Amino acid sequence: MAEKKSLGKELTKGIIAENPVLRLVLGTCPTLATTTSVESAIGMGLAASVVLICSNVVISALRKVIPDKVRIPAYIVIIASFVTIVQMVVKAFLPSLDEQLGVYLPLIVVNCIILGRAEAFASKNPVLASAVDGLGMGIGFTAALFLMGAVREVFGAGTFLGNSIPFLSENPMLIFILPPGGFFVFGVLMAAVNKLAESKGKKRAELRGCEACPMAQNCALNKKEVAES
């Protein structure tokens, strides 16, 4: 029973309390770049989720085999293999999505959420828990991208999933789907999420800079900043 309860917790924490994009501020690059439409936002979210779940499972299964010193390169190889598989599947079956995501599809390799979860969770937990953690984080990531994509597509193009919306489609605010709109919508979304979190007595999401980076403990910049302060 206790086992079941904790698995449920692993699943839900990624969606709300520790949402990778809105609470942990990870994976900002794809969040800004691939949310010009709902379709590409969901496509990106799902592609990254598949990679996240698969790599979490494999890394967790191999956690006792991988030597500690070379774990980061080992994780990167595992993640890159799954990204390549996803890339091939998308190219074969969803060529239009492949075109929309372009360079951001192979760039899932360097998505900090995936390497971050590998380092923080999958390397220390059993396979099933890691899979559930990956699923939860994946859903959280996809939900955040969907939210961004919906706002930007509705206001920027006046459509939702390609269906035009009466008033807005005649007066689309193009700036929303241009790069500045991405920063702006994300900024306002973060302000709203922070406000909500504060009203529930939680801490506001802050940019944690190096702390959030999976490479942080190998990085001298981190040590230098500590030494300076």
Added chain:
Amino acid sequence: MTKELISILLTAILTQNFVLAKFLGICPFLGVSKKLNTAVGMSAAVIFVMALATAVTYPINKFLLVKLDLEYLQTIVFILVIAALVQLVEIILKKYMPALYNALGIYLPLITTNCAVLGVVILNVDSGYNFAQSMFNSVGAGLGFMLAMVMFAGVRERLDSCEVPKFMQGLPITLVAASLVSVSFLGFTGIVENIFG
């Protein structure tokens, strides 16, 4: 020929700025831009690694992967080459050029998982650039990264002395400021085509 190369360089710096138009390298852009000197150091290291990574991956792609029909391995090969390269550069700098290492070396591990470096390498391959074009595109992307970082570091230093409404403090106002910097770069749209077209 030179005209074309300069046009690639300027496009990468201004109209297709890596950070503000392509959203690559947002983590360091938001994370390391608090102080001007760290912003400059980080971007110098990025320019260096981007140029080096392109110089190394271009022949690997052309003479190994394409020749052996292994293009589908590009993602894995590129990220491993970049990671190994960064490690190697770090070791060499530490041993032979301690002064340079102190200035740039500390940023190197951070760059391995920086999507801008892998991004520029993949974009070069996708655009079918030859060696010279790839190098100009990489250096331009790095310079564009530096320009955005330095500008934004200046904006953030001013932002610190402003009174921001409580709900916008911290990350939200930083993102809105980035949005405004990005708007200023929209002004360059078409300028390169008009000069060289």
